[in-house]
Amino acid sequence: MAEVIDGKAFAEGLRERIAVASTAFTAAAGRPAGLAVVLVGEDPASQVYVRNKGKQTVACGMASFEHKLPADTTEADLLALIAQLNTDPAVDGILVQLPLPAHLNEQTVIAAINPDKDVDGFHVVNVGRLATGMPGFVPCTPLGCVMLLRDRLGSLAGMEAVVIGRSNIVGKPMAQLLLAESCTVTVAHSRTHDLPAVVSRADIVVAAVGRPEMVKGAWLKPGATVIDVGINRVPAAEPGKTRLVGDVDYASASTVAGAITPVPGGVGPMTIAVLLRNTLVAAHRNAGVVLDESAL
Numbered sequence: 001m002a003e004v005i006d007g008k009a010f011a012e013g014l015r016e017r018i019a020v021a022s023t024a025f026t027a028a029a030g031r032p033a034g035l036a037v038v039l040v041g042e043d044p045a046s047q048v049y050v051r052n053k054g055k056q057t058v059a060c061g062m063a064s065f066e067h068k069l070p071a072d073t074t075e076a077d078l079l080a081l082i083a084q085l086n087t088d089p090a091v092d093g094i095l096v097q098l099p100l101p102a103h104l105n106e107q108t109v110i111a112a113i114n115p116d117k118d119v120d121g122f123h124v125v126n127v128g129r130l131a132t133g134m135p136g137f138v139p140c141t142p143l144g145c146v147m148l149l150r151d152r153l154g155s156l157a158g159m160e161a162v163v164i165g166r167s168n169i170v171g172k173p174m175a176q177l178l179l180a181e182s183c184t185v186t187v188a189h190s191r192t193h194d195l196p197a198v199v200s201r202a203d204i205v206v207a208a209v210g211r212p213e214m215v216k217g218a219w220l221k222p223g224a225t226v227i228d229v230g231i232n233r234v235p236a237a238e239p240g241k242t243r244l245v246g247d248v249d250y251a252s253a254s255t256v257a258g259a260i261t262p263v264p265g266g267v268g269p270m271t272i273a274v275l276l277r278n279t280l281v282a283a284h285r286n287a288g289v290v291l292d293e294s295a296l
């Protein structure tokens with residue numbers, strides 16, 4: 001049976017290290033690091049995530065600024081808020097919760113964020129920095145996945161990595177990060193011919209397609225390390241209830257893989273912990289205080 005990669009426990013440890021560094025930052029800078037989270041609309045799942053982010057931000061000794069805007073907010077009003085946060089010296093990181101309501105253009109909104117406060121790493125400037133190996137901000141979910149992989153495998157150099165999914169927020173940055181770790185990287189997607197054959201050569205499989213339990217154990221190379229980014233709510237056995245499953249069929253995959261992240265308790269908790277890490281890094285850069293990033 002595969003070893004379970006406990007992302008929840010790893011994220012707790014990371015948050016403890018962040019809290020220590022955050023206290024030191026507050027002493028050195030004379031103010032805490034600050035994260036502003038902007039939520040447009042009343043999507044219940046988004047409200048839960050935003051609340052959790054706020055709680056964990058405060059628990060790590062940082063300041064949390066929540067901006068909840070009505071679903072019919074105009075683009076001009078949202079851009080005005082972002083402009084204000086860009087110049088607010090108490091705000092080091094800005095996160096605009098996605099997806100936005102359909103009348104708001106996500107690319108326009110992300111482009112308005114100061115790249116040096118873009119702790120999600122979604123701004124084209126940070127995408128370009130990642131692609132060219134310059135320091136910037138890396139999207140939280142893929143960075144959390146690489147932390148789990150490095151913790152389990154040490155150097156990833158030379159390994160065959162297959163990323164399933166090519167989204168801007170997970171698949172593409174994940175591929176860039178694995179390339180920077182000197183993996184041989186394949187990006188598979190909905191148009192890939194013979195996905196099982198592609199997956200079967202992977203030492204590392206990252207599933208980020210948003211299709212419940214799509215990746216089967218029989219596709220895997222025995223001993224492979226499997227990172228499941230999927231968070232899918234599906235009907236539970238009990239009528240009217242739902243349960244959370246990943247993009248990987250855990251029951252079959254865990255009999256073939258060497259190690260696997262569970263859902264929940266795998267990649268999800270890492271995403272928020274890395275967001276706090278990016279915010280603390282942003283604060284040090286913005287305040288000109290030196291941070292030993294290896295301590296995180």
Ligand SMILES: Nc1nc(=O)c2c([nH]1)NC[C@@H]1CN(c3ccc(C(=O)N[C@@H](CCC(=O)O)C(=O)O)cc3)C=[N+]21
Nearest residue numbers: 049095096097098099120264265266267268269271272
């Ligand atoms: N600008 C922006 N940045 C984001 O990073 C962002 C976003 N928009 N929009 C929504 C998605 C989703 N997301 C998650 C964060 C934590 C968990 C998480 O902690 N999940 C737990 C529990 C899940 C549960 O019980 O519902 C787990 O997997 O164990 C999941 C999903 C961040 N997102």
